[in-house]
Amino acid sequence: MSDDEEEDTLPHPLDLPSLSSKPSFATLSSILESLTPQPPSWTARRRPRPLTPYNYTPWLTSLIATPMPWLTSSETESIISMASTNLALRAGSVAAPDMTRSFVVDGHEITLFEPSWTGDSLGHKTWGSSLILAKILSSLHVISKSRCFGDAEQVKCLGLGEGTGLLGITAVKVMKNWNVTLTDLPGITGNLRKNVEYNCPERAEVKELDWRDPPGDEHIQRGSFEVIIGSDLLYDSEHPMLVVRVLERYLKSDQDARIVVAYPLRESHGKEIKDFESRMEEHFRIEKSGEEIGMDDWDTELRCKWVIYQWKE
Numbered sequence: 001m002s003d004d005e006e007e008d009t010l011p012h013p014l015d016l017p018s019l020s021s022k023p024s025f026a027t028l029s030s031i032l033e034s035l036t037p038q039p040p041s042w043t044a045r046r047r048p049r050p051l052t053p054y055n056y057t058p059w060l061t062s063l064i065a066t067p068m069p070w071l072t073s074s075e076t077e078s079i080i081s082m083a084s085t086n087l088a089l090r091a092g093s094v095a096a097p098d099m100t101r102s103f104v105v106d107g108h109e110i111t112l113f114e115p116s117w118t119g120d121s122l123g124h125k126t127w128g129s130s131l132i133l134a135k136i137l138s139s140l141h142v143i144s145k146s147r148c149f150g151d152a153e154q155v156k157c158l159g160l161g162e163g164t165g166l167l168g169i170t171a172v173k174v175m176k177n178w179n180v181t182l183t184d185l186p187g188i189t190g191n192l193r194k195n196v197e198y199n200c201p202e203r204a205e206v207k208e209l210d211w212r213d214p215p216g217d218e219h220i221q222r223g224s225f226e227v228i229i230g231s232d233l234l235y236d237s238e239h240p241m242l243v244v245r246v247l248e249r250y251l252k253s254d255q256d257a258r259i260v261v262a263y264p265l266r267e268s269h270g271k272e273i274k275d276f277e278s279r280m281e282e283h284f285r286i287e288k289s290g291e292e293i294g295m296d297d298w299d300t301e302l303r304c305k306w307v308i309y310q311w312k313e
Contacts, residue, residue: 010034016059019066025075028063032082035060060087101126103166105134108173112164112195126164128296129231132304133262134170136292137229143288144308146256148226151177158220158250159183160209160230160243165195167231172200178227181220183209211242214249222249231262234269240276248283251311259284259309264302265291273305284309 016031017023035056063083068076102111103126114125140149148155157175159168159182168182184192186208193206207220214220228251233243251257263273289307296302 010054013054013056013059016056019062019068022068022070025071025079028079029082032079032086036082036086057087103131103134105131105170106138106174108170110166110169110173110199112166112169113191113198114164115191126166127232127264128294128302129262129264129304130163130167132292132294132302133229133231133260133306134167134174136260136262136306137171138174140260140308144258145287146258146310148256148258149175153177154179155226156224156252157181157227157229158225160211160228160246161233162192162206163188165192165199167229168204169196169199171229172202172204178203180204181225182206183220185210209246211239211246214246220250223252225250226252226254226257228259229261232264233261234263234272234276237272237275240272240279243276244279247280247309253311255311255313257311258287260306261309262304262306264296264304280309283312285312 011031011034017027060083064080064087068079071079100111100113102109104110112126136143140146141151143149147153155175155178157168157171157178157180159165159171159180162168162182162184165182168180171178171180180203182192182196182204183189183206189206189208196204196206207215209215209220228247230243234240247259251259263269263276265273287308287310289305291303291305294302294304
């Protein structure tokens with residue numbers, strides 16, 4: 001079916017039922033279901049386009065504001081909830097409600113729950129750079145000379161700033177000899193643990209890690225990880241310093257140990273990227289790097305840089 005045919009299946013706003021006609025619950029729920037945008041996954045055959053050029057906001061707003069005494073209280077509550085969700089999804093990523101969406105990486109389907117955006121809960125949303133890096137994992141054994149990317153022995157991997165867990169969960173599914181510790185701030189790990197338990201309960205664990213105040217060695221042992229992965233870690237001026245300190249703290253002192261990171265090349269964070277790369281030069285060297293184009297809820301097109309680091313000799 002073509003995009004134009006898909007748009008033709010949606011009603012014109014003038015064809016929507018007038019609320020004065022007292023449309024039934026079945027009619028309203030069916031219309032709302034057809035109008036509600038689907039959460040983007042970025043791994044679909046093609047990126048979901050806007051459902052229609054029509055503006056349904058006035059009708060949806062009126063629906064929420066109008067008493068519907070011809071419906072039961074539970075039916076009214078359901079209709080208002082569906083209409084509110086529809087409006088939130090149309091308002092953009094920041095206003096998006098709780099949602100569950102799926103991604104496919106190397107044939108593995110990963111289902112993630114994303115709570116609605118509250119405050120500065122950046123970790124509750126999935127970022128495009130994590131998908132870009134996730135797709136690279138299965139090629140690391142070709143790109144790098146490290147034995148850690150082969151399948152000969154067990155490897156301990158630390159995931160930084162995992163958020164909803166797309167990167168770390170992919171690592172568990174794709175890298176069969178990796179045992180992955182996914183970390184993030186205390187306010188993020190509850191949802192992260194939920195996603196990990198649903199997608200990969202084995203060879204994965206979730207732990208709290210505040211870069212400003214790392215836990216003691218009994219919680220996360222320093223120098224114990226052959227691989228550290230992370231994406232989109234540089235969105236604050238102090239993050240370059242904190243991230244580099246964490247990398248130096250937890251990466252194993254071994255010439256096969258590797259750091260694999262990715263970050264969007266956004267102009268707004270150019271200073272943070274430059275600072276990070278400069279700090280990394282002190283103790284690490286680049287084995288391989290490259291750029292990829294992907295998608296993001298926040299960017300029409302996302303240009304991202306990935307880098308494999310190792311200790312300097």
